[in-house]
Amino acid sequence: GENVEQHPSTLSVQEGDSAVIKCTYSDSASNYFPWYKQELGKRPQLIIDIRSNVGEKKDQRIAVTLNKTAKHFSLHITETQPEDSAVYFCAASNEGQNFVFGPGTRLSVLP
């Protein structure tokens, strides 16, 4: 089955700096890769996603890149703000049949 790894497990950045979180997946059949943000005690919320026919997608300060050959995808947050502090999860899915989540990255944006 699919296996998703995520690095780093914790990340601290200064406010205004960029943050990058990387994930790798094992199943070449996976074709959909969402990223979820989970604040303490709250539900995971979708922040951006990418499909396997696209190499990069951007939404304001957030971008995701996908390398199908290497089976890895990354989340990029620019101009980080304190409210970006949360746990971020990547996931891989094959046509929505099953979502396998990474273990998460705890991002802390220091003022």
Add this chain to the structure above:
Amino acid sequence: EAGVVQSPRYKIIEKKQPVAFWCNPISGHNTLYWYRQNLGQGPELLIRYENEEAVDDSQLPKDRFSAERLKGVDSTLKIQPAELGDSAVYLCASSLEQQYEKLFFGSGTQLSVL
């Protein structure tokens, strides 16, 4: 539009007791998921429903866990008897059949087994 609703929000029980969680998905969402999230980890799928049919329950510990989705809307997840290792957050999620990629999560039920 109301989101995915789960209850209770918190549950504390002693080991060997039964417990049940309830989920009401977003109206019109055919697909419903139950996930378990252990502290510091990502959600892990327990069971996925398409309407009232359980299409993937391979990760559900069937000796003590059961689930149902009568009429293809609300769902309940039950544990009987609960064990210490069952302490976790149980998340329900739903998606539209035609937009199955976009999962919408509920707030979860935080279970503590003492």
